[in-house]
Amino acid sequence: MSMNRRKALQATGGLGVLGMFVAAGVLTPEEARAQQAEWNKAAFETKDVNSTAKALGGDAPTASDKITVTGPDIAENGAVVPVGATSTLPNVQMIALLVEKNPNALAAAFKLTPECEPFVTTRVKMGQSSDVYALVKSDGKFYVAKKEIKVTLGGCGG
Known part of the structure; x- marks a missing residue:
């Protein structure tokens, strides 16, 4: 670990990724602590969309047909499946990505500001073929769309 990185981690109190944003001047230490406190553990322990x-x-x-879930039709490596979502709904406040057959359905949740375009993408782990859902909060209401993604072993297309 270089001394610059070590100093940055010490200065940010070991907050991990949020700490790097503090070190870069993107967040203040108070904003980083608030972000950490807002983590919704209960949501990440749920088993289904509802x-x-x-x-x-x-x-x-x-x-809603105003939400599009993106991802491959067939994923050859379930450890790193690229998924995303976009929406044309007005005033999108949050987009969450869920994998139906994972032990915990919620894979990622993104809070969006009014300045953000309602588009997110990430990589998720999928143990088996499953529906992937995009849960979108727009004007205080929740909307959902899904896409089936098949996971194959060794890329055999099964």
Whole structure:
């Protein structure tokens, strides 16, 4: 570990990624602590879309054709499956990505400001073929769309 990195980690109190944002001047230490405190553990322990929406403070989501879930039709490596979501709904406040057959459905949740374009992408781990859901909070209501992604072993296309 270089001395610059060591000093940055010490200066930020070991906050990990948030600490790097503090070191870069993107966040103040108070904002980083607030971000850490906002982590919703209960939402990341849910097993399905409805319970995730409830844990995130909403009611059962409504299906919407204004949400697009992106990802491969067939993923050859379930350890790193690229998935994403975009929406044309107005005033998107959050986009969450869920993998139905994972032990914990919620894979990622992104809070968006009004200045953000409602588009997110990440990589998730999928143990088996499953539906991937995008749960979008727009104007205080939850909406959902899904895409089936098949996971193969060794890329055999099964």
